[in-house]
Every structure is written in structure tokens, then in C-alpha cells.
Amino acid sequence: MSTGEPSILAISGSLRPESLNTMLLRALGEFVPSTIRYEVVNDISALPFYDQRLEVDPPSSVLDLRSKVHEAHALILASPEYNYSYSGLLKNALEWLSRPVGSAVLEHKPVALLGAAPGLYGTVRAQAHLRQVLHGTNSVVLRRPEVYVNEASKKFDDTGKLIDPTARSLVEQLIHNLLSHLPENFEAA
């Protein structure tokens, strides 16, 4: 169980500095109450490819990410859609975070999903796959709202602020719903 100050950890499934998904996660900061610590992890490439043999003595990159996720009261994941699924980079991280069975940091963790893509579908297929995997990890995935930021290049201003009214409203609702999974005394005033 997480302790300490209320916090939300966001993980991007993209490594690009100009990633739309990382930009979206950063833009979310505007919607998270100031009483809650909000951190965006934008580079999970230090994790080695998942190898079950390493479980006896996992590398520090794995222990660090597990510890961050353990400490966070909730998670937000945003991934690029690659070939109708989410990124292999994020899949690799989820494999590390899903072990050891029985005490994995993803178990019972509230998770909100969203995504951004330049195309018309806004990561709808990627998120469908992600939902299925997070069912397998026994995480508590928010069902609504579903947030697909399509044609995303048009939906931010030059500073990275989310400017599309529909996307803003959905993101606001998503954060609101996620906060309801935090311990009661941590909810926004």
C-alpha cells in the first residue's frame, strides 16, 4: 500500500523528446490539484528487456521504477499506437512491473489510460490492448472516460498546453475519476 504524500505517476510509452504522448502527460499537470505530487516519467529505456532469470537480483533501473510505482497512489499511462497496439517499450516495463506475482506493484493499482496520435483514431486500438494486459496484472483500470486525442498535432499550443476543448473536458473528467481512487483525505478540495 502506498504511503506518504498523495502522488500520481505518469509513464509515457514514447522516447521521442517531441512525443505527443509525453506532451499530453505533461499537459495533464494543469489538471492535477497542487496538493498532489505529479511526476511524468518520459524515458523507460534504461530497463533491460524482461528476462525472468534477472528476477533473483533485478537491476537498479527495475527496482527504481518498481519503487516509484509502489509509492504512487495512482498511475497514468499514455502510449503511442504502433501497428495497432501500444509500444514495445511500455510492454517491457509492464512485464517488469507485473512481477513478482502476488506482490507486484501493478496489483490493485488505480490506472488511467489515455493517448495521442496524429491520425484519426487517437490510440483507440493501443488502449484496447493495454486494457487487456492491465486486466491480467490485476490493476484497477478506469473504465471512463476513454480519452483518445486524435489529430493531436493540432490540439496543443506552442507551449504544450492542451487547447482542444473536448480533449480538455475529457482529461479533466479522467483526473477527477482517478482522484476518487486516492484515499479520501487526499482528494482535491
Ligand SMILES: Cc1cc2nc3c(=O)[nH]c(=O)nc-3n(C[C@H](O)[C@H](O)[C@H](O)COP(=O)(O)O)c2cc1C
Ligand atoms: C512503427 C510505427 C507504427 C505506427 N503505427 C500506428 C498505428 O497503428 N496507428 C496510428 O494511429 N499511428 C501509428 N503510428 C504513428 C504514431 O501514432 C505517431 O508516430 C505518434 O506520433 C507516435 O507517438 P509519440 O508522438 O508519442 O511518439 C505508427 C508509428 C510508427 C513509428
